[in-house]
Amino acid sequence: MNERSVYRMVGRVENTEGIAGRVARISVSAIKQMPVLASKVPGCISLGQGIPSFATPSFITEGVIEALRSEDWIGKYSLQPGLPQLKEAVAKRLGETKGIVVDPETELFISCGAMEALAAGLATVIERGDEVLLPSPTYSSHIEQILFAEGIPVFVPLVEEEGWRLDVPGFKKAMTPKTKAILICHPMNPTGALFSPEDLRALAEIAVERNLFVIADEAYDFLVYDGLSHFSLTSISELKKNLIACYSFSKAYCMTGWRVGYMYASGRLIEQVLKVHDAFAICAPTISQYAALTALKKTNGRDGEGDRFMRRLVEALDARRNIICEHLDRLTDLFAYQKPEGAYYVFPRILMHGVGSVDLALKLLYDAKVISVPGNGFGPTGEGHIRFSFGATEKEIHEAFERIELWAKRQAFPKSRRPLKMD
């Protein structure tokens, strides 16, 4: 497999009589298949789905409890684009964190998590046969969302040995007259990479030049390490007309189960996307919107409860990142990895010769009782890798790697003949 080439994927068409092509050719992402398999295997430790071990903080749940006892409207539909107070709080927050001016009335809507925003956004701008450029590896659900919209994912491999760097000339080379959009997840799932402002600017410049849509999944924007900072595509004003930026409350406030996030885009685009939101969701869950509002009310960019919670979260995840990296450093026969700079994933290359990613993930599940996610679902260059989340507790990470070490000792893997040259 030539690392620098570009892959076009039409998707797998199953023998599914009567099922629409857009659905027949997608699959449930491996990220969600693994927990379903694992639910039948008692005693597993999960380094699989990206769920931090922390509960939703009590300053949020207690706010919700108060409202549940006093506000009748909390059980009813909100306005379809979201609670106006929440949209205002989001606009304010985007202003503070990204330095942009957002009209809460027209440029935002509250979604059932970033996922709904991304799926609805892609369904709105991608037509049958449109090509969407995305890095590889990339978040598996983005691939499914593009295929659902009957678009063609066109993968531009990241430069793994340089910390999963964006290959901007690669993107340029991959453009065709059918290219309609670029989709970037940043900080990156599954690699944990941060992209440089220079590379993102260069990519944005190409998008503006060619009038492409840019879909930005910035769900992990708050979660960066080593004193680095996240460069948001929203800060490139020339992009605004064609930008669809999606955010989540799931990660920053440990609210994965609440299903609440939002989209920021031009008024013209929001108006279109809202039609899809209306047809699929009516509105985001009102109780979750209230929880999100409570979170933002206590987040002032300084010492609010929300700020303190997020700081502690980033610190805890940073410590877990170091622990998982230390374990990986001891397993150089099995894995070679790039240290993550953001999000809570590491995406090591599998060095065990002849062991595919699904093979390894299933072995780890059934033999070592550790849940991971096979790399093959993350695009064509994802194969040969495995994703570990370090959202689990320190104790769980230690225990999981003890299990993996024990398991590995029982095997006799020849080391891959083509280990990746590490920098």
Added chain:
Amino acid sequence: MNERSVYRMVGRVENTEGIAGRVARISVSAIKQMPVLASKVPGCISLGQGIPSFATPSFITEGVIEALRSEDWIGKYSLQPGLPQLKEAVAKRLGETKGIVVDPETELFISCGAMEALAAGLATVIERGDEVLLPSPTYSSHIEQILFAEGIPVFVPLVEEEGWRLDVPGFKKAMTPKTKAILICHPMNPTGALFSPEDLRALAEIAVERNLFVIADEAYDFLVYDGLSHFSLTSISELKKNLIACYSFSKAYCMTGWRVGYMYASGRLIEQVLKVHDAFAICAPTISQYAALTALKKTNGRDGEGDRFMRRLVEALDARRNIICEHLDRLTDLFAYQKPEGAYYVFPRILMHGVGSVDLALKLLYDAKVISVPGNGFGPTGEGHIRFSFGATEKEIHEAFERIELWAKRQAFPKSRRPLKMD
């Protein structure tokens, strides 16, 4: 307009540069547009969106509060098809209410309300150019969901003067080789009609014969009046292979804002639909699933808190139905209506000559401060009608109709030259 003819609708294509056709040609349903307009008009009474005045009952909210304080997992993703305990409770409930045997593992998934289940179900079985038969008038969002799936809604007018009866021969006549599915909302939004078991069986027979999918929106299944009972399409065993039945907790437990419902279908179909659910939602909100589980745990078909709540709800809505009908009976110059037998909508014909449904809805909003929904969004024979919900309190219904009467007195409408012959 010939009442008995069949209408084919391709949808309205706006001048929306770069927007995918599937989205350009749909619109946000008028049901949701009206509250957005109304949010700028202070002092309105809503007979618009279908939100019962009741709060989510405290036996549900208190259960949720307890879990919020004791269960960390309530803030986290559930398994993607839903909480296993909830799926089991739903299977049990379907067994009790519909007399069917449901495998909770393979034949169910928990959705973000019935809407997500319907949208995902249609996207799964409808391909570009497939025709979907549905009665007219019909629930507006179904039309948008079909158009989103790039299908063609084919409307078969209901027989208004016979209580909005299903025209089974009309369905037969409307079939073409491109017919792929039939979509039935029952009890019916917006007409409040109950269909007869005979007509539903005859329709199902045609569907089985032609191997069509049947999508059933049974969100109002518990809500019937006058001692009538709801005949569920799930009870026709021959249909099972091709049936997609969608349900909601929104109406029975006054949980519209929680966004939780479910789909019952064959394992083969559920497996496909789950791919769409994964791409759009990941999972239904866990807290809402827990609320739904609490509701079902207290609903035993006899004297559980859930049963008592639903009984009181049906009684209260029945009283409101009588009140709204009494008011309509006094306005025979303005409206002619069929008395609803289920759901909480009435869909009177507008007798004011030269007044269209949008025209009337906007006049009622701005001049009388009463929110309604114009009939034109409910399919081609919806025009000339207006939808009133009687989910509002008795006091609100009285006050709304006093406003409408006052407003009408200030007008001088010539009575329509073609009033509908009433039975």
